[in-house]
Amino acid sequence: MAIMDLRNDSDGWLVLWLEPLGEDRWLKPGETVHIRSDHDGDDAPFTVDRLEDDDEAAGIANIAVWVNGGAAEVTDSSGTRLESGHQRPEEVTKKWSARLRQMHGDTAPDPIPVGGPKRNFYVDRGHAVTDRSRDRRH
Template sequence: MAVMHVRNGSSRWLVVWLEPWGQDRWLKRDEMLCIRTDNNGEKLAFDVEYHANDEERADGIENMTIYVENCSYDVDVTDEQGNYVECGHQRPAEVDRKWAARRAAAEEELSRTS
């Protein structure tokens, strides 16, 4: 089993993205996630990329993408107490609204060009 602990040490939101699923979990300052896979240790279980752009930083957001590799892709994500943490955990409502508007605009554009 491979285990990774991720703690938000910044004053901003830390969005932890899990790939290849595109799942997001939002952490406040000092919150932690524990990510477990069935990787047997022969090859790396995780590849990590940190990223943020000026707009996200202005909104108080930092990002970390964790690529889960060399396992069955059965991943367990919990908090410090061992409680399951689902996709979208603590995602702010305004982000949901922005994403829904962008998705609707993209679908509208696709329907016009099809």
């Protein structure tokens, strides 16, 4: 088992994208989460990418933690499991739901599916994750 601690040391939100699952967790300033993987290979259990994007102007930083094999879970300091969408601001959920409807018209699910959005499902983020996921599989 591998465990990685991730702490938001910024003054704004830090969005943890757990990849290749595309799950999001939102960390408040000073908050720490623990990412656990049952990885047992010889390679590193996690790879971390800091994502540069337009969200920084709004005080939101994004980081992708790639789980390199095995199952993974995210917990808080007390050991409580944190599901995708943890602390996601309501206005973000509304914005993402509107984009989803815009992309798919009347066939879009409403609201965001249970378990949160998949990062590669959204136009503004899809290309980076899709390309990276493809690179990691080959």
